[in-house]
Amino acid sequence: MDTSNAPYMILNGKVVPFAEARIHCLAPAVTYGANVFEGLRAYWNADDGQLYVFRVEEHLDRLFYSAKVMRIEHPWTREDFRNGLLELLRVNEVKESVHMRIHLYVDEDGFMTATSPGGMFISCVFRPTSKIAMQGCRAQVSSWTRISDNASPPRVKSAANYFNGRLASLQAKSDGYDTAILLSETGRVTEGPGACLFIVRDGRIVTPDVSNDILESITRATLIEGAKEWLGLDVEQRPIARTELYAADEVFFCGTGQEVLPVVEVDRFPVGTGTVGPITAELQRRYFGVARGTDTAHPDWRTPVYV
Structure with missing residues (x-):
């Protein structure tokens, strides 16, 4: 980029x-x-x-x-x-x-x-939107464990916390992947090195709950609200098992830096058809529209610079 x-x-x-x-x-x-x-x-x-x-x-x-x-x-x-x-x-x-x-x-x-x-x-x-956001990325479930709330609280956006994601990212890249997915100490899916994670399975959108060692992400909250408003879908917030990643029809990351980033492969298993899924694509499209103001919904989310 x-x-x-x-x-x-x-x-x-x-x-x-x-x-x-x-x-x-x-x-x-x-x-x-x-x-x-x-x-x-x-x-x-x-x-x-x-x-x-x-x-x-x-x-x-x-x-x-x-x-x-x-x-x-x-x-x-x-x-x-x-x-x-x-x-x-x-x-x-x-x-x-x-x-x-x-x-x-x-x-x-x-x-x-x-x-x-x-x-x-x-x-x-x-920093423009990355090309990989349109085609999707390949992710590895990391051997590194996600930091926990009682050790170095992930809900705090501290620079020191990012050493955990850095280790996972370096490992993933050296193993030929684009990025990583970290598991908690109990083996549940948490998030990526710098982005929250959602899966889509049988038409249901699921994301780990905020007590599962993840950042309280603003982009995540935006998409939870947006899924209901734009697609009529409630988001389930619950623990996600590692093998659910392999069974998912769609997987995507979200965050300010990564925006809405589709995942098309996890541990060399294709996600769904191995291409960007329809729910992910629509959430991505609507997110960019609202953030850019080409979709006029939620004007309170946008602060104009030149006034």
Whole structure:
């Protein structure tokens, strides 16, 4: 995937050139992983001549929750982050779809137990929807076990948690797959390295419940609501066994970064017909429409940038 960083970032509330956005190498964010974040997407609507940031308020809710659990003290308000996102997009004159990151972290030199001073940055990366999202990916059930809520809570979007998915991703790629699926300590399906997971079986959509060591995903919540609204289908939230992946008619990942990503093969077993399934394709189509604003439903989910 072709990506490039925007010329400017926001560091501790101020616009700075990309090359000047730095933190201290001994900051607890670096040495101990004291860092929480959010990934957001902004979608360009050529018909409206408008850029929309998708579900800003929900992302800010989760950011502040993550900072609370990780005990990161900081002076910034929701308005600071919301205004910072919009300012960054405007100063970079963004008129295409982009991926954004907000990070909150413990800055300067400190011990493992340091909770302050808080630092923040907001970045913007030109990252189009991947080609694999249209054709589907090949996934491996990883030998690595998903981290648990009592060890390193997955519902917290902490940078430190992503080492678990990183190990699974590296293993999957070295074994010839595109990505991985992690199981819990009890052998139940959880999610991918950076995305939640759904299966479709006999016309029913199923996803692991949020107590099953997964992130409380905003995209997941969007699709659960969307499945009911767009397709008239309720989503079952329950444990999923590994072998259900092999019996599923469709499997797909979802997340801000991966959007709606079909899975066409698991452990070299084809999923359904081995192509993108109809329910996945329709959810993907409707998701992009609402996020981009070509579908005018849920205007409260979209924050316009150029007003």
